[in-house]
Amino acid sequence: MAKQVVETLVDDLDGSEAEETVSFAIDGRQFEIDLNAAHASELRDVIAPFVGAARRAGGGTARRTPQRASTSTKSKEENAAIRAWAMANGLEVSERGRMSSAVLTAYENRGNAPVEPEPVVEAEPVAEEKPKRRTRRKATVDA
Numbered sequence: 001m002a003k004q005v006v007e008t009l010v011d012d013l014d015g016s017e018a019e020e021t022v023s024f025a026i027d028g029r030q031f032e033i034d035l036n037a038a039h040a041s042e043l044r045d046v047i048a049p050f051v052g053a054a055r056r057a058g059g060g061t062a063r064r065t066p067q068r069a070s071t072s073t074k075s076k077e078e079n080a081a082i083r084a085w086a087m088a089n090g091l092e093v094s095e096r097g098r099m100s101s102a103v104l105t106a107y108e109n110r111g112n113a114p115v116e117p118e119p120v121v122e123a124e125p126v127a128e129e130k131p132k133r134r135t136r137r138k139a140t141v142d143a
Helices: 037-053 076-088 101-108
Strands: 020-026 029-035
Touching: 020 037, 029 037, 076 101
Parallel strands: none
Antiparallel strands: 020 029
16 A cells, blocks of 8 residues: 655645745744745845844754864864974974964964974972061050
8 A cells, every 4th residue: 555645835825835934033933934936035025124134143043054163173184294293393282182273373374484483481480488477466464
């Protein structure tokens, strides 16, 4: 036994065949409406000036497409290559963990200018001052 289910969108304004479901929010409430191409275009044209003047709020749409990872997250192989390059060029870089932005910038600009390692400034030890002692005077009672 075969079963075929056909779903047809109906324009919520005039009952004609709809082509898309349009999602929008106002006053903190989410809405969806099924519209044909003409009505969807009309809705977008009407709210365009408001959208253009508005700022984006937190959250997002359910149909968000996955985005690439940011440029600060690199592959293990690339991180190893950056560390090896930095060590070979006299830059201080740890064996593990995040690399400083100075190292990443130097690596990205490695073909533009010669690399000079950042000077390491060691702090001189400072002797601690001892707190001053306060002497107490005994109160004298005159008889």
